[in-house]
Amino acid sequence: MKTAKIIIDDREHEFPLVTGTEQERAIDISDLYAKTGCITLDNGFQNTGACASAITFIDGDKGILRYRGFDISELADKLSFVETAYLLIYGSLPTIDQKSLFSRYLTENSMLHEDMIHYFVGMPPRAHPMAILSSMVNSLSIFYPLSFVDDENPQEFDRIAARLISMIRTIAAFSYKKSIGEPFVYPRHDLKYCMNFLNMMFSSPVKPYEFDLEAERVLNKLLILHADHEQNCSTSTVRLVGSSMVNLYASVCAGICALWGPLHGGANQEVIDMLEDIQRNGRKVKDVIAMAKDKTKNFRLFGCGHRVYKNYDPRAKILKDTCATFLAGRHANDPLLSIALELEDAVLHDDYFIERKLYPNVDFYSGILYRALGIPSAMFTVMFAIGRMPGWIAQWREMHDTKPFRIGRPRQVYVGPAHRSLP
Secondary structure, eight states: OOEEEEEETTEEEEEEEEEOTTOOEEEOOTTHHHHHSOOOOOGGGTTOOOOOOSSEEEETTTTEEEETTEEHHHHHHHOOHHHHHHHHHHSSOOOHHHHHHHHHHHHHTOSOOGGGHHHHHHSOTTOOHHHHHHHHHHHHHHHSOOOSOOTTOHHHHHHHHHHHHHHHHHHHHHHHHHHHTOOOOOOOTTSOHHHHHHHHHHOOSSSOOOOOHHHHHHHHHHHHHTSOOSSOHHHHHHHHHHTTTOOHHHHHHHHHHHHTSTTTTTHHHHHHHHHHHHHHTTOOHHHHHHHHHOTTSOOOOTTBOOSSOSSOOHHHHHHHHHHHHHHHHTTOOOHHHHHHHHHHHHHHTOHHHHHTTOOBOTHHHHHHHHHHTTOOGGGHHHHHHHHHHHHHHHHHHHHHHSSSOOOOOOOOOOOSOOSOOOO
């Protein structure tokens, strides 16, 4: 085994070098403190691997994203969201029988416990949908208390996973209906996953939803692109909270709360707000680019640059093409898309952005597509959570299956006052 050497106080210490499937290399410092009395300091965990995972692979320099070895563009083109969810959670594409059983579990668990309706009734009319979503998901452990995975009963996990994936769309749709004061639309057993959600969102006693196969296809694609993204903030939160052996509902609830932040799941809403501001104030793209480069200006070009990708985000490429096709098919002209395309062209030809490797990311176009589907911006982060649910479940399960199992417990370097006595 290859090793890395660390020299501290003239003493040399060796640590194993670990190589992943795609030739990623890491130094295993599990015994660092025991051997040296030192810990590593890595603010924001930018260079720290908290786990070895077989779920998602990202190469930010090359713009690669794969789920279980499959390229994201192929998955978005050929699979449904339900098939992708199965792939992430169980590690393989479902057979016909497996897909049928998984779909049956989703259908059986689409309805909320009727007493949960009282929770919605008690929510303030203007409550943020993410606040409602996290509260309702956490309450599932009240109504469905058998939420600890029993190794001797794997079907229990299957039902819990299906319950979360299915019910989160029902909760999301009910949250939207609550916010606009319309009666809830219950899920239908004869509709597929995405069409069922669209029907719950947009059907009303006055006007039933007109089933739109192209909208269903676009929503499937959006959810697939958000289904997992390695050890990001919310996924790491799900793993860390779950490492205390708390139930899956509570772990996912923590992930939803982490996703809510504008630096994570709320970024596409920031992009829409930015584009609307540009349109409303009649700003020219060259002036916007100049503002983005001027450090004295309190302006940020949302949707460009990514913590991981130092190349064009592969998800953004897919959504850019989908935007053009979907809007053209409806003979629609969204002025925000025109602004976004002009901004992208300017960014890709500006040395400032090229040198800093700031390229459009998934948030740059996803909000425009959600708008085209009729989904309001306050629901964008909720849509992100619906898509990310299979990834959270897969990561939680993988963490629990890892041996030896350890609770997450980061260290720190203390920089406060030295010992002192009270006066």
